[in-house]
Amino acid sequence: MLGILNDRENDFRMLLDRNSDRWLGIAKAYAAKGEREDLFQEMLMQIWKSLARHEGRSSLDTWAYRVALNTALTWKRGTRNRHFAKNAITFELDQMPGDTGSQTREAKMLNEFLASLSKKDRAIMLLFLDAIPNQEAAEIMGITEGALRVRLHRIRKQFEASFCE
């Protein structure tokens, strides 16, 4: 039993090392400033809880990305009950990425653009930004690769219309 838990802890540690930047990016894209830590914590909890159920159909990183994205998409602000609030993880993260006042022009533009997209388009955009291959991204979203390309093309047009004129 202890061995299984240690394995899970090691897998989790490895995942966090490799993917924390991506997960923080997802939290940033789906939660308002000040609520990002809550969402990030929720994502970590879901990944930890679900690790035992990973069946190896996809790589651990892709699997964790999917869990993080599903958690973010269905996460509701301020729904943590008192029990969760009491046991909340506290970590010394002074500022989430993108919270700094001195954002570059590009970063500001990108964050504005992400905020203007619908939840699902934002997910597709995040997959693009995180350089997830199209086939994997389509699988994560549950749509065909062709449909994903078309949506991405529309997002590209939307970006160009808003920021490249």
Next chain:
Amino acid sequence: MTFDELKESWKSQNAGALSIQQRETLVMQVCRRAERHASYIRFRDWRETIAALLTLGAFAFLTLFKIDDIVSSAMAWLGGVIVVIATLHILYRYHWARMIEGANDPDASVRDYCQTEVRRLDHQIWLEKNIVWWHLLPLLGGTAIWGIGMSGIDKSLPFYLGLLVATGIASHWWCQRNIRRKLLPLRKELLELSAENDVPV
């Protein structure tokens, strides 16, 4: 700045946001929080099961062993039986919702995940919308019949029935409020998420 250059900007924004030490602290905290959460769920399940079993035991005992004359106390006997059956049914419903229906598969695609969430939510909405029929009426109705059968019609009866009706109204109001405020908006949002996938390309 071109669309493809956004990747680099995104990468540099998020790179190295957590130090090694912070990550290590997070691992420890997540493990501890998960343990606490699991024990909280266990405690909640036990608490609810014990409450139901106590109700079940008490009414079964009173009905089977304390009513000597079934003919003259037919009403109390009937009430007791209704409460016992209602409690078993409620236990089964909770068990069904938690154990058999189970949690959503976090590894599902976004589309499947949203659709499963909508189905689960629909079930929850149905349960709360119809709480009068499967929970309140059998349980409180059975208790009311049992009470009347046990003590007959006396001065305390209006108070007893009033208390049961007030409990029923408050529970019903609470559930309908929960549907309006939490479940329906969440359902709408999930449906919108699922529908976005169905836009013809």
